[in-house]
Amino acid sequence: MKLDILVIAAHPDDAELGCGGTIAKHTKSGLSVGILDLTRGELGTRGTAQTREQEAKDASAILGIQVRENLSLADGFFQNDKVSQLAVVQKIRQYQPDIILANAIRDRHPDHGKGADLAADACFLAGLAKIETKDAAGNLQKAWRPKNVYHYIQSQYIQPDFIIDVTEVWDTKMASIKAYKTQFFSSDSTEPQTFISRPEFINFLEGRASELGNIAGIKYAEGFTTQRYPVVNKLTDLY
Helix, strand or coil, X not given: CCCCEEEEECCXXXXXXXXXXXXXXXXXXXXXXXXXXXXXXXXXXXXXXXXHHHHHHHHHHHHCCCEEEEEEECCCCCCCCHHHHHHHHHHHHHHCCCXXXXXXXXXXXXXHHHHHHHHHHHHHHCCCCCCCCECCCCCXXXXXXCCEEEEECCCCCCCCCEEEECHHHXXXXXXXXXXXXXXXXXXXXXXXXXXXXXXXXXXXXXXXXXXXXXXXXXXXXXXXXXXXXXXXXXXXXXX
């Protein structure tokens, strides 16, 4: 299966929080989108790896994505090393995405910055023919390099290079986030409070999207950064 967009996320729920609206907007338009979670989020204070796996499945159905996989790297301890890079390279070559959406280049959680670097490096390495990887059947994979890598913005504010209008799919984004019932605020939960389980966190998400949207005179937007600017054929493409 070839994907138009592959979202790479350090933890289950990173994709929904950072770019769930962008995912929903592109699946709604008919493009194929997948998510590759690097870890199972097993170090999270609330819930378990098993509950987060089911929540990720529920969120995926809401977003309408074509595929979701988990590399099961060590939460909190994975590194941007050869083993991890080759694991991501294998998936990039398998799905041959044109665009990669990856974690924020820096953030409150150290895994996010590591995930950003891992995704970007793997995208480059995936295009080198002399690096050999095999598919599930043991066949050598062809080299493949995505056209571009964009990083979604997470907890810490980063000035975006561009924004995506997600007003029309905002409810879908929020529904995908709330699918992670163990992670976010619930008056019925008896688990310890965390940074993202505070009731104010959902208000923060809406405020961030509203702030980014206000720049362009729209209601809600998600922001992205890039280290290599995309080519614009004509100025009217920027409307």
